[in-house]
Amino acid sequence: MTPEHILNHSAYRQWMDRFGPQTEHMILNESVSSVHNQTAHKVRTQLNLIHPRIFPQLPELSRKEVAVSDIRGVKAECLLKYQLRPTLEWQRDMVTNISTLEFVKQAMELPDFPDALRECKMLLGSDLLQTEELNSQYPVFVFLGTGSAVPMKSRNVSCTLVHVSPSKVLMLDCGEGSFTQLYQHYGKETDNILCQLSAVFVSHIHADHHSGLPHVLYERERALRSCGKPFSPVFLVAPTLVMTWLNLFHDHCQAFLHNISVIPAHNLIEGAKGGCPKIRSLISSLLEMYQFEKFQTCFVRHCKMAFGCAVIHQSGWKLVFSGDTMPCEALIKMGKNATLLIHEAHTRRWFRERCNRKSTQVPGLLYAF
Secondary structure (H helix, E strand, O other): OOOHHHHOOHHHHHHHHOOOOOOOEEEOOOOOOOOOOHHHHHHHHHHHOOOOOOOOOOOOOOOOOOOOOOOOEEEOOOOOEEEOOOOOEEEOOOOOOOOHHHHHHHHHOOOOHHHHHHHHHHHHHHHHHHHHHOOOOOOEEEEEEOOOOOOOOOOOOOEEEEEEEOOEEEEEEEOOOHHHHHHHHHHHHHHHHHHHEEEEEOOOOOHHHOOOHHHHHHHHHHHHHHOOOOOOOEEEEEOOOHHHHHHHHHHHOOOOHHHEEEEEHHHHEOOOOOOOHHHHHHHHHHHHHHOEEEEEEEEOOOOOOOEEEEEEEOOOOEEEEOOOOOOOHHHHHHOOOOOEEEOOEOOOHHHHHHHHHHOOEOOHHHHHO
């Protein structure tokens, strides 16, 4: 787990040599990458058959070359094993491999799938041409996690990335594993995306909506340094309660607070005074940076201090994001005339009772818009 620059240092190499030639060394650092989620690649490959622009293939995360020719060992891979008995050896029989052709073959062997695929492509034909013409237009939305509080192989917890312009990205919620999703989607372009990230909205304090924040912002700090760009903290629009957790993390785990400039979400509610001069200045900077005409929040029916938000861009589009909530008049009022509404709605009837207990949306809210 030694960082690459230390691994290649002469003093560190001398220390490694003291273990003797019989010792195997496994390299597990930032220069090593391997596929760990075959299901995600399988699902994306099969969806790519339907609409290649909406569902582009996930990038191949090739490993960087590491100068370890004089080290007796291997680069780590997911599910790589080292056998002790009866013989000492590395075993790769469980290492995850990606076979795009095999994924396509499995889909095409499903009953009636080829016919349904042809029919679907005919229906989408005009849409494909139209989306190619609109390829340069913004905003662009990338759903990195849509699994609510129940992550699975193909769906992570909540996180949505909004490309507001070619140079600015806004993140809506940031559940655990959001950086992994980001890297899996963008591959070698991940650092460029992180450098464009300047604001994060956290809807409420449930862990599936914010626990990925430290990792994403540490990686952003590294990306800015790697790309030679000046560091600046992100605007964090969030309930003030989230600072209890972030302060504890900062005090007992790792310095973190220098990564954020906090705008309390309640200061953006319609009619609020905007807080102290410092907060008002941060709000003005946020609006100017993203060319937002308005960034508004409202209380929603979920846990304590849960918020929805609405942003209106100077070009005219309006985005509404609810987070978790039951049908809520405040969100309906704030969300009128939205260009796009993003909310977590459960549509199965047997989920209704559970949603009521959990204070989570049901489809009725959609019709209210």
